[in-house]
Each structure stands twice: as C-alpha cells, then as structure tokens.
Amino acid sequence: MSDDAPRLEGPLPPAALDDPHLQPYAKHPERAQAVAAVAMVVGFVGFIGFGVAYWVGDNPQWEAVTLGGGLLALGFGVTAWGKYLMPQGPFEEERHEFHSTEAEREAMTAAVTERGGMVLKRRRLLGGLFALGSTAMGIVLLFPLIRSLGPKPGTTLFETNWRKNSQLVTLDGRPVRVDDLAVGGVLTVFPKGHTGSSQDQVILIRLAQLGPLDPPLVIHPPGRTDWGVQGYVAYSKMCTHLGCPVGLYQEQTQQLVCPCHQSIFNVQSGCIPEFGPAPRPLPQLPLTADSAGNLRSQNGFNQAVGPGFWERP
Amino acid sequence: MIDETIDRSLRWLDDRLGIAKGGRTFLDKIFPDHWSFMLGEIALYSFVVLLATGVFLSLYYIPSAHEVVYHGSYVPLRGQRVSEAYSSSVSLSFDVKSGLLMRQAHHWAADIFLGSIAVHMARVFFTGAFRKPREFNWIVGVSMLILGIVNGFLGYSLPDDLVSGTGIRIAYSIIESIPLVGSYLGTFLFGGNYPGNGVIIPRFYILHVLIVPLLLIGLLAAHLGLLVKQKHTQFKGKGKTEHNVVGTPMFPTFIAKTTGFLFMTSAVIFLLGGLAQINPIWQFGQYEPYQISYAVQPDWYMGWLDGALRIMPSWEWVGWGHTIPLEVFLPAVIFPGLIFNIFIVWPFIESRHTKDLAYHNLLDRPRDRPLRTAAGVAMLTLLFMVFFASSTDVLANFFQVPLVGVLWFFRIAVIVAPVIAAVVAYKICNEMRAAEGIGKRKRPQIVTRSSTGEYSTTEAEPRPGDGVDELDAIPVPTYIDLVPPELATGAGVRRVMR
Numbered sequence: 001m002s003d004d005a006p007r008l009e010g011p012l013p014p015a016a017l018d019d020p021h022l023q024p025y026a027k028h029p030e031r032a033q034a035v036a037a038v039a040m041v042v043g044f045v046g047f048i049g050f051g052v053a054y055w056v057g058d059n060p061q062w063e064a065v066t067l068g069g070g071l072l073a074l075g076f077g078v079t080a081w082g083k084y085l086m087p088q089g090p091f092e093e094e095r096h097e098f099h100s101t102e103a104e105r106e107a108m109t110a111a112v113t114e115r116g117g118m119v120l121k122r123r124r125l126l127g128g129l130f131a132l133g134s135t136a137m138g139i140v141l142l143f144p145l146i147r148s149l150g151p152k153p154g155t156t157l158f159e160t161n162w163r164k165n166s167q168l169v170t171l172d173g174r175p176v177r178v179d180d181l182a183v184g185g186v187l188t189v190f191p192k193g194h195t196g197s198s199q200d201q202v203i204l205i206r207l208a209q210l211g212p213l214d215p216p217l218v219i220h221p222p223g224r225t226d227w228g229v230q231g232y233v234a235y236s237k238m239c240t241h242l243g244c245p246v247g248l249y250q251e252q253t254q255q256l257v258c259p260c261h262q263s264i265f266n267v268q269s270g271c272i273p274e275f276g277p278a279p280r281p282l283p284q285l286p287l288t289a290d291s292a293g294n295l296r297s298q299n300g301f302n303q304a305v306g307p308g309f310w311e312r313p
Numbered sequence: 314m315i316d317e318t319i320d321r322s323l324r325w326l327d328d329r330l331g332i333a334k335g336g337r338t339f340l341d342k343i344f345p346d347h348w349s350f351m352l353g354e355i356a357l358y359s360f361v362v363l364l365a366t367g368v369f370l371s372l373y374y375i376p377s378a379h380e381v382v383y384h385g386s387y388v389p390l391r392g393q394r395v396s397e398a399y400s401s402s403v404s405l406s407f408d409v410k411s412g413l414l415m416r417q418a419h420h421w422a423a424d425i426f427l428g429s430i431a432v433h434m435a436r437v438f439f440t441g442a443f444r445k446p447r448e449f450n451w452i453v454g455v456s457m458l459i460l461g462i463v464n465g466f467l468g469y470s471l472p473d474d475l476v477s478g479t480g481i482r483i484a485y486s487i488i489e490s491i492p493l494v495g496s497y498l499g500t501f502l503f504g505g506n507y508p509g510n511g512v513i514i515p516r517f518y519i520l521h522v523l524i525v526p527l528l529l530i531g532l533l534a535a536h537l538g539l540l541v542k543q544k545h546t547q548f549k550g551k552g553k554t555e556h557n558v559v560g561t562p563m564f565p566t567f568i569a570k571t572t573g574f575l576f577m578t579s580a581v582i583f584l585l586g587g588l589a590q591i592n593p594i595w596q597f598g599q600y601e602p603y604q605i606s607y608a609v610q611p612d613w614y615m616g617w618l619d620g621a622l623r624i625m626p627s628w629e630w631v632g633w634g635h636t637i638p639l640e641v642f643l644p645a646v647i648f649p650g651l652i653f654n655i656f657i658v659w660p661f662i663e664s665r666h667t668k669d670l671a672y673h674n675l676l677d678r679p680r681d682r683p684l685r686t687a688a689g690v691a692m693l694t695l696l697f698m699v700f701f702a703s704s705t706d707v708l709a710n711f712f713q714v715p716l717v718g719v720l721w722f723f724r725i726a727v728i729v730a731p732v733i734a735a736v737v738a739y740k741i742c743n744e745m746r747a748a749e750g751i752g753k754r755k756r757p758q759i760v761t762r763s764s765t766g767e768y769s770t771t772e773a774e775p776r777p778g779d780g781v782d783e784l785d786a787i788p789v790p791t792y793i794d795l796v797p798p799e800l801a802t803g804a805g806v807r808r809v810m811r
Binding site: 015017019021022054057060061062063064068069071072074075078079083086087089090091092093094095098146152157171197199237241242245247259260264273275277278279310312313 | 605640717
C-alpha cells in the first residue's frame with residue numbers, strides 16, 4: 001500500500017484458505033512439520049531427562065544438558081512451527097499519529113493555566129506556604145533516609161591502631177621476631193590485638209642483599225634512615241589508589257605491585273609510586289626491636305593510610 | 314465446542330473489562346521481521362531467567378556478615394569461620410539440589426542481559442530508531458542499562474568472596490573520592506569506615522533483590538508499553554512507509570516464534586550455567602581485607618570502569634588543606650557520568666544538529682548517516698579501549714611485554730583510536746553510499762557446461778527477500794474461510810463480514 005492510499009474502511013471480506021498470505025513459508029510443509037515434531041519430542045525427552053538428573057542429583061553438567069537441551073529443542077520446534085508453518089503475510093497495520101488535535105492541545109493547556117491560574121494567582125500566599133511546607137518536609141525526610149544510615153567519619157579515616165611500641169603480630173596473633181623472615185621475605189602483620197583489621201594491615205619486608213656476603217641493602221628516604229631495623233621495613237599494605245592490599249612483592253626489582261590497578265611502588269626508596277594510578281607513597285611504619293628480639297613500632301603512622309579523600313590535608 | 318467456550322469466556326470478560334476491541338488490536342499487532350529486532354528480546358528473556366533463578370537463590374542465600382563455622386559438603390572449607398553470606402553461597406552451590414546450576418545460570422544470565430542490552434542499544438543507535446517520537450524510550454532504555462550494571466555489581470558482591478569483596482573495597486574508595494561529601498557518604502553507607510559494621514551486605518541485598526529490580530520492572534513495563542503505543546520501527550522495503558508497519562501478527566505467528574526464542578535463550582543460559590564454570594567462589598575463598606588475588610577482573614560490564622581507573626595518571630590534587638583524588642574521581646565518577654549523559658541527551662543533540670522535527674518510523678541504514686555512524690563508532694572504540702585496558706596485567710603476561718608499555722599503549726589508544734575509527738567509519742559510509750547497487754542481494758548466476766562442452770549462464774531462482782514475486786501486504790484477516798476452496802460450493806460456506 002502506497003503512502004497516499006486511502007485508509008481501510010468498512011468490513012473486509014474473509015480471507016480464503018488458499019490466500020497466498022496465509023500459506024506456510026516452507027516449500028515442503030510436511031518436512032517442516034516433521035522437523036518441528038522431532039524437535040518437540042527431543043524437548044520432551046530432555047525435560048524427562050532433567051527430572052531424572054535432578055532425582056539422581058549432584059551432576060550440574062547433566063542437569064544443564066537435559067534442561068538446556070530440552071529448552072533448546074522445544075524452543076526450536078515451536079519457532080520452526082511459527083516461522084515455517086504459520087502465515088507469514090506480509091501483513092500490515094496502519095500507523096496513526098498519536099498526537100491530539102490542536103483543539104485538544106489548547107484545551108489541555110487552558111485546563112492547566114486557566115483553572116490553575118484562577119486558584120493559584122489569586123491565592124499566592126497559600127501556594128507559597130504549601131511550597132514552603134512541602135520543601136521543608138522533603139528536606140527533613142532526607143535526615144532519616146541518609147543520616148540514619150551510619151556514623152560520621154569523624155577522625156576514623158586518619159586513625160589506625162598502631163601506637164608507640166605496638167607489637168607486630170601475624171594474622172594468627174604470633175609476635176614477629178627479628179629472625180622470623182629470611183632476606184627477601186614478606187609478611188602481613190598487624191598491631192597486637194587488631195589482627196585482620198583492614199585499616200591496620202602492614203606489609204613487613206626483609207630487604208634483599210646484593211650478593212650472599214653483602215650486608216642487607218636498605219636505602220631510606222632522608223629523615224627516615226632509622227625507621228627500619230636489621231633490614232626490615234614496614235609499610236601500610238593499603239594501596240593509596242583504591243585501598244586494595246598491595247600484595248605482590250617482586251624481589252628482583254624491589255617493587256610492590258598492587259594487583260587491582262597495577263600501581264607499582266619502589267620499596268628501596270620509601271615506596272614512592274613509580275608507575276600506575278597511585279598518587280602517593282605507601283605510608284611507612286617506623287620499626288624497632290625490643291630487647292627480647294620482638295619487632296615493635298616506634299610510633300604510629302604519621303599520616304592517613306589508604307586512598308585519598310577530601311578531608312585529607 | 315471449544316470455540317463456543319472461548320466465545321462465552323471472552324464475552325464474560327468483555328462485559329466486565331471491555332477487552333474485546335483493544336484485545337483484538339493487540340492480537341493483530343504487527344512485528345516487522347528483522348533479525349536485529351531479536352536483540353532486545355534476548356535482553357527481555359534473560360531478564361525473565363534472572364528473575365526466576367534469582368527467586369530460587371533468594372530462598373537459600375543469607376545476607377549476613379555474621380561469622381559462622383562452615384559445616385557443608387565442601388571439604389576444604391569445613392570447620393573454618395566464614396561469614397554467613399559466604400557460607401550460604403557455598404552451601405547453595407553444593408548442598409542444594411540444582412543449586413549450582415541455578416547460581417551459575419543466574420550469573421551467566423546477568424552477563425548476557427547486559428551484553429544484549431549493549432548490542433540492542435547499538436542497533437537502535439546506528440539505525441536512528443531513537444528519533445522522534447521515541448526519545449523517551451531511548452532514555453528508558455539507557456536507564457535500564459545503568460540500573461542493570463548497578464544491579465550486576467550489587468549481585469556479584471553478595472557472596473562475600475575474595476574477588477567481590479575487593480570490588481566492594483574499590484567501590485568504597487570511589488565513594489570516598491567524591492569531593493566534600495565522599496567520606497560522609499562512605500561511612501553512612503557502610504556504617505563506619507571501611508569495612509564498616511557489617512551492614513553493607515544486607516543493604517546490598519535489599520537493593521539487589523527488591524529496589525533495583527522493582528525499578529527495572531517498572532522501566533521495562535514502560536519500555537514495552539511505549540513500544541506498543543508507538544509501534545515498531547521498520548527498515549525500508551517494499552510497501553513499507555512512515556504510515557504503516559509490515560510484518561507478521563502478534564497472534565499466532567509472532568507468539569510462536571518469540572516463545573521459541575524465550576526457550577532457546579533460556580537454553581543457552583542453562584547450558585552455560587551447567588557446563589561453563591563462572592565465579593567459582595569456593596576457589597577464591599572468603600573475602601579478607603588484607604588478602605588479594607592476582608589477575609582479578611570484574612564482570613565484563615564493569616570492565617570499562619576498571620580500565621579507566623587503570624590507565625588514569627596519578628593526578629591527585631592537594632591544596633588548601635584538602636585533597637581531591639582526581640586519579641579516582643575523574644575515571645570512576647565523572648567519566649561514566651559523562652558517558653551516560655551523552656547517551657541520554659544524544660537524540661536531542663542530533664535533532665538540534667539536523668533541525669529535523671519530523672516523525673521517523675523508517676530506520677536509517679548506518680551508511681546513510683555518516684556523521685552519526687562515525688560518532689557511534691568513536692564511542693564504541695573508546696569503550697572497547699577502556700574495556701581492554703582492564704586487563705593490562707593479563708595482556709602483558711600473555712604477550713610477554715612490559716606492563717608499563719601496555720599501560721602507555723592504552724593511555725594513547727583511548728584518545729587516538731576513537732578518532733581514527735571515526736574517520737575511517739565516515740569514509741567507509743561515504744564510499745558505500747557512492748557505490749551503486751551496494752547492499753542489494755545479487756542473484757547468483759548458474760554456469761552450466763553441456764555435454765558438448767558449451768557453457769551457458771542462467772540466473773538462479775529468486776529467493777525470499779530478492780524483492781521479486783513479493784506479495785503486497787494486507788491487513789491481518791480476522792475471518793478465514795476454513796473450507797478448502799475446491800470444496801466450496803457457495804452454500805454452507807461461512808461468510809461473516811469483518
């Protein structure tokens with residue numbers, strides 16, 4: 001039907017059974033029917049199979065093959081029925097522009113502006129007061145919606161449980177001694193009493209030697225030369241990018257790598273970020289060893305650990 | 314007999330609901346035949362599977378960070394103290410019959426849901442189906458894409474395994490990066506500084522199973538309702554105009570085909586769910602904030618955000634006693650916000666540019682709109698580049714090249730590649746438009762060699778779609794003479810007028 005043809009009006013004669021629009025798409029409808037029938041039988045068998053697989057249990061592969069196979073076959077069968085055996089037309093329907101007439105549009109605007117104007121423009125005071133009240137309601141309702149959720153951050157983002165003389169312990173609470181790690185070894189440690197804490201996690205590294213007979217190599221940034229002890233250095237394990245644990249220590253290159261977004265920190269020069277998105281060095285924890293040979297912190301961190309935030313100076 | 318029963322029931326319903334007129338029109342609704350119209354159906358049907366498998370999972374999953382001792386049938390975990398969320402996720406995989414199939418099917422369905430939305434959206438974009446009067450439906454669709462991504466993230470975070478827990482940690486830090494309010498939003502949402510006081514799993518749960526799905530269902534109803542009201546678009550072709558729709562009717566042809574398609578989409582999801590392992594949480598172990606795994610990638614639809622975070626330079630802004638972590642805020646908040654806003658306003662940008670205020674029910678061929686196609690190709694290239702950038706570590710390992718080199722490649726490629734791709738796409742479109750007869754199916758020529766060695770050429774029989782012998786479209790007939798014409802004698806033939 002062309003663009004300017006008149007719209008259909010009045011009753012249509014019934015279509016004859018041999019109308020070409022009603023004929024199957026398949027050249028050989030019997031064959032198409034046979035294929036669809038076989039597919040549907042396979043589907044039926046598949047679902048019975050799923051029942052058996054479920055009853056036997058413990059085999060997701062068989063469950064998938066039977067259920068998926070059943071769905072696939074039955075779906076194929078009914079699709080083939082629809083596509084090859086049902087009328088394909090082409091049929092058409094008219095598309096009407098659904099916008100209203102100009103008069104209806106005008107009436108709509110008038111209903112809003114004139115009826116609304118009649119009451120609102122005369123009673124500006126009431127309109128204003130209602131707006132004021134509902135705005136206040138909207139704002140105060142945000143309090144329980146948002147403020148009730150949790151505490152203010154306060155100083156928690158700046159704090160860790162590392163204090164002066166905190167004892168370094170492993171995840172299972174065992175104190176860390178100066179001879180615990182071989183050269184090149186790493187260990188995740190916590191302050192005693194706070195094992196497993198996200199904010200307090202520290203990576204303890206015993207730095208490598210250049211050769212088997214050389215003294216342990218420690219290059220500290222200026223001002224922190226006494227922050228390590230016997231080749232041990234300790235850094236916050238929270239990446240300064242997004243807080244992932246910086247868990248990959250590459251001994252050969254003396255780098256700590258964050259597996260999340262591949263920030264690379266140079267262990268030998270105070271864990272400054274060498275590459276990747278991390279903006280700041282990992283904060284260093286100053287270490288000391290007590291007379292019994294246990295590792296302890298000289299002090300807490302001198303800055304907030306982890307990723308950046310607005311209140312961080 | 315059955316016909317009389319149907320007639321009686323429909324009359325009973327029509328007396329009360331007045332369904333006859335609208336119902337008939339609905340059964341006559343015409344669906345254009347084109348494979349690309351099935352992409353949205355894949356999204357719809359994978360959503361159906363998501364709801365069904367999700368209801369199953371919700372009967373067994375326990376949204377709680379409370380610590381329990383695992384006693385299930387997965388031996389390596391027995392006796393360990395884990396969260397109830399993790400324990401119940403492992404248990405519903407191994408100790409609930411068909412549980413693993415349902416859990417993996419749910420995960421696959423989510424990946425397919427978002428994949429089909431993305432491809433469907435590309436189809437709608439490149440063919441110009443978003444133009445007047447369908448701008449609303451485009452926006453509804455983009456909103457569903459955003460909600461789908463959000464719900465995917467919430468969902469894969471629920472098992473409390475090592476990989477997803479790392480994702481939650483990253484999400485917290487992203488919230489924290491928002492200037493002024495970030496720290497507050499973070500501690501509000503998590504009930505304290507990370508990892509909070511254990512409320513995040515129940516909160517994610519209620520968002521994942523109730524609030525976001527409710528929004529999605531509402532938007533889906535609007536999407537389909539608008540589709541029926543505004544009717545389908547269609548490609549240009551014989552007898553197809555701006556004022557009609559040509560195709561097959563809802564009942565019975567489309568119903569049969571689409572039911573089959575629902576079954577086949579579910580089939581693929583369940584086959585994947587049982588045969589292709591996805592998210593083996595028992596191998597990752599429970600999340601601990603101090604543990605991490607190598608080569609951790611999020612689900613594919615989060616990849617573009619992860620990639621953007623990876624290739625961003627470390628530009629933290631510090632001044633006046635404050636910090637703005639631009640290296641996080643720009644790629645993880647501003648970048649996706651910008652992309653989604655471009656999506657939403659595109660129909661209005663385009664109509665302002667073309668000054669085209671007409672209704673458009675016939676679809677464009679992408680090559681006929683070189684500028685739009687080039688813009689779309691540039692956007693896709695950008696998104697693919699940041700997507701691939703989310704596997705810098707894997708690529709560096711696989712190709713045995715330095716990680717730093719891979720990263721620099723992507724930093725340059727996200728800027729250069731979209732420009733090159735857009736220029737190439739623009740040129741190709743114009744070349745194709747200039748070439749005559751392109752895109753039309755060529756009738757094969759059959760060359761025959763006779764027994765005497767002579768060659769002759771004949772044209773092959775026309776195939777459907779060749780435009781030969783194609784019937785004119787007619788309105789869907791309501792009444793059909795069920796007596797075969799050779800038996801029709803005039804008397805006894807039903808002649809009821811429409």
